[in-house]
Amino acid sequence: MEPRFAGMTFFATSHAGDVCGTNGLPLTPNSITIYGRSQILRTFSHPNLCTYLDIIRGKHERTMIVSEFHAQTLALLQEPLPLLGIVKLCHQTLTALSYINSHDIVHRCLAPDNIMINAKGNVKLFNYGLYYMTGKGSDVSFPIGNPRYMAPEVFLVDSQIASGPKVDVWSLGIILTEQALGVEQLWPELKLAQLMRKVLSLINCNSDTSVFSRIAREHSCWSKYESLPQSLVHLINSCLQLNPLDRPTPKELLEFPIFKEYSFDEYSLAERPDTLVETTHHLNSLPLQELYYLWRLAGGDVQSELKKQGLIRTMPPILSVPRLVLLEGSVLGKRRDQTSLLDLKIIPLSLESLRNRLAPVPVSAYYPLITTKSDVLNDAEECDAADLPLIIRERDTEYQFRRVVLFRRLLEGYPHTKSAIVREARKDIPPLYRGRVWAALLEVEGDIEAHYRETDKETPTHTDRQIEVDIPRCHQYDELLSSRDGHRKFKRVLKAWVERNPQYVYWQGLDSLCAPFIYLNFNNEAMAFACLSAFIPKYLHRFFLKDNSAVIREYLAKFTHVIAFHDPDLSNHLQEIGFIPELFAIPWFLTMFSHVFPLPKILHLWDQLLLGDASFPLYVGLAILQQHRDTLLSSGFNECILLFSDLPEVDIERCLSDSVAFYCCTPRSTTFRQHERCPSKAGLKNKPCHPDLEMSAQTVAELQAESCPRISGADLLDLLDSSKFPRPKVMVIDIRSPELYNVGSAPGSINIPHSRFDLTQEIPQLPSCPEVNILLQNRGKILVVAGQGDSPCAIQIAQIFLRNGLPKVCVLHRGIDVLQLANLLTKPTAI
Structure with missing residues (x-):
């Protein structure tokens, strides 16, 4: 089975040890900044982009990238593309560039080896996020881009000035020039310095000589140049405009007539078409994110794979000791570590271990039934790990495979599958889909993006200062939440919540409540905000009042x-x-x-x-x-x-x-x-009952004065229902006088009049009587103390039971009288 994803690595620059930010705290390491900033790349989904699967932070500012991979690249094609292939290559590349430009991202690394071709013969741009994730190159010590395909203005302007989308158009123009002229590579014999001078010399082209025609003459391809269609020449000349102001953007190039002139949809850029074996393997039906998640569970380790290929090499610690360290922290005479130099070699990650691990899994497990039953497909089949501890289940490849596939299908059917999601979540929730499952459990629905977008998250408020103080102290051991992007998302979501809930104030602790939602929905602030907004009313209603x-x-x-x-x-x-x-x-x-x-x-x-x-x-x-x-x-x-x-x-x-x-x-x-x-009324399943059978509000002073909880008449009636509980779960202790008890009492109750208790003792003891012996024999049942109305004696006697170590003691709210509403009082039988 061919690899579906690959890894690469690079180093971020290190801060000096004594450098602090404006807030007085040490600067966030650049590798953490890159880690947080790059998370948005994982959300990109486009048919002509390789999907980013993971960004891993290693030791000593190392960053490892895992991305979708295809073995075929434009650089590896044996023959130049024909006209239809060139047009298709250009159109699909421009479509991908236009997509990333809409997210304020510039490729800056566009070159034939970063244009992959999938099995269906379509373009897949690779490594398009490096320039963005490194802060336009400010967080790394190496230049980003291939000088051969780099626009002249990149060499001329200060490195601190960010490149715009038009530098990618120039790069595409050079790539199209190579394909159109049938040249494997422009200026192949030039060294780096010569190559840079050659690119800069193109600035001397005047209005009579285009860059394209000059390159054609330099490579003795004039006859080939003259035979090209004018629409293609016009397209390439537009890409190679020396003045960036005259150069069109990818979106503008897509409007050129050449893309309507030729029908290229059916043309395949691939030299090796899809084989039946590869397409029929059921693992290929899984989304890449699931495949990578399962690969890691099956023992896949990006760092170890990069080590095997020599991309990660360790140097003996003794060789890294400097000759001199000054008092102010300067280091002199330290040997340069060659292993930290840039090497953008791509290492394919084999799926064989995963394939072997899932070999025993039946085909039916890939397509679980969620709404119908089948005698052929046994959806009740369970993995051997189902009864193991949670921490083991989360690391078991086969078990997680079944859970991930099932939850993906259930989430695709939400909200119609909400009851099934709740039922399965009671077993466990696969970490891969935890964020989406939480949103379903919190019943997050509707246009959450519009709701969040309309919420003011920018206007300064009096709570901003407290939020800024709290965020750097909230779960900062986590690399995501400690990144600059993590802090920014924290602040925006918290400000949005404060803005949308004017009846509440910002209390310390709200940042901690927000943290799990930010962590799980790092690339979806609207979802994090919607989950927080649903969570607080359900579990912390009115907790954030000014006077709470x-x-x-x-x-x-x-x-x-x-x-x-x-x-x-x-x-x-x-x-x-x-x-x-x-x-x-x-x-x-x-x-x-x-x-x-x-x-x-x-x-x-x-x-x-x-x-x-x-x-x-x-x-x-x-x-x-x-x-x-x-x-x-x-x-x-x-x-x-x-x-x-x-x-x-x-x-x-x-x-x-x-x-x-x-x-x-x-x-x-x-x-x-x-x-x-x-x-909500929709969630109430019980039949309506008399208001006196339900609980009513008590003051805080009353609650604090009582040691035992109160139980409602409705709950007591439910516990006394023999059809639900054939074996009694409750015992009622009626503390009224024997005369009232004999008139009518709860079924199965015992009578211990309050007069038998000596309430004057500091630690009152249980009275000696047969009823108390029965009470002690039923230890473990729910003991309900019932008096006449809200008699204070019931509360005192419940406290006596508590002081004598009896568990599950509670007081019947409103007393034994409420049972008359249900016609439940009967004549007691003799003990």
Whole structure:
């Protein structure tokens, strides 16, 4: 199987060690600047451009580029092209140049060896992003371009003046001249200095002698020149106009009549047409991005391949020691490292390892069914790695192949396939499509580009200074986010959010929330902004109000209730030493853990978070505490403060599995918050019920005074439904007087009147009675304390249960009376 992509490498220039920017921080390394700037090239999709697949930053300012590759190039053609071939070559090259010019990019490296020809005989421009990614050549120490094909003005102007699109037109004119005259290469015998003088001498051509005709005479091709059609001569003469002002742009050249005069669509530039074997291999049906992603999983390593071919050579450290280092940092007598010199050799990357790795995969896996079932194609077939830990699944080539192919097809059908995307995302999300899957889970739809484009991101505001201070401190270990382009995108997206949400203010932590979306949608600011705009209302509704104290305090009170519900011993200990969530959990929830975890862990955490509702982060916080439970229980206040001053190591996969388990066994109403955004009516599946069976708002003071959460009547009715839960999951503790209890009570409830509890004790004990024994035997079930209305006794008795270490204790909101609305009260049976 022929290579589909290739690698190349070069070095960026290094900054002096003591140079700082205007903000007082060390300058960003040029290799990181190149890395961030070049990401946009990966989004280009054009039939006449080689796709950029990856940009890799190595050590010592090395940058490695991976791009689509075709073995055939214009330079390797055995014979000059005929007229139809020249016209097709010119038209497709101009089309590609016009496309990159529309993105403010100039090729500057246009030469026959950078014009590849694919198996269908079409032009594919290669290495067209080098001039752009290097900051118009300012970030590297070598000149960009082939002097033989370089326009004269490039040699004449200062190197700091950027070249425009018309330098590529000159280069194309020289290439067309070689093809039209049948010359393999112009001036082949000249050395570099002579070649530059020869190109500059073309300036002396006057109005009577065109550059094209002069070159034809110099190469003894006058008869060939005179036999060329005038339309072609006119085209080449236009490309070789000495004055750049008179030279047309690629877009203008496309309007020349020669392209209407000849029909060249069916002509193939390739010497070797497609073979049946190559086109029928199913790997060729995969997009290049998927192919490269799987190649790396199968053991592909760009750096090792470049090393094998001698492009990366190491020098013994002893040879790099300078003879003299001055106090101010100057280095003298250091041996020049020859390995850092420019070598633009292209190294094809073999796909054999990937092909062998996927050989056992059946053909049906390449085309999974997503809407219909088939007895022939078994779409339920699973890979052996399906039950392995997530970190292993993400590195398993065959498993990721199946997941990537499936998710690509599901995303192509979005929004009609949203339910299938959610179902598959519960298993895991392939990293290659994580950004698009997140957008689907957040229900991002509509013309997000227009919405973002219409948002003012440029006008200075009073928040700009704080944003500029926060960005250089946000996940700067990541090469993308620490690049200049990363900082610029951060600022634009944050300013857009502030502009679109005038009811909110910019709080520190918003930058951390933005980071995962920028990271996953680095080349699509509009998508990053749309995801952020959908994420905050869902999980952080009203958190960014100017006065958000009530919202934060309510959230932390609910977190305290969640801890008490699932782990009464830990809750009692934390309350006893005064280690309350206000001291450690605000950064967790204000940034949804994006401030306290590194990006790889955030991505896995949010994969699960986006599948849950606004209460799910509370269970993530609980799962974090559970991993450090033993340490917390054996520590005092000072030790706990020290422990959480820098969040200790967390097993994120265990954290997620624990949080899902907590979430699934907790009634939804126990985490009800009045500041949470109301779910859309379209998302409500339950039947409407009486308002008194639902939760109602409580003040922050009430929430903080209660140690246990409240449960709604609707949730209790659901738990008591024997058709859903044949084995009871809940036990109701009715604390009313025996007389009221005997009139009517909840099914399966027990009666422990509040009068049996001694509420005057500092640590009240459970009363000695048969009902308490039944209660203890049912430890692990949800224990619902129900009184008469919102009786304070129910809250106090629930706290007694909590202090005695009983888990899953909650209080029935509005008391036992609400069950009368459902006609659920029955005559109790004797114990």
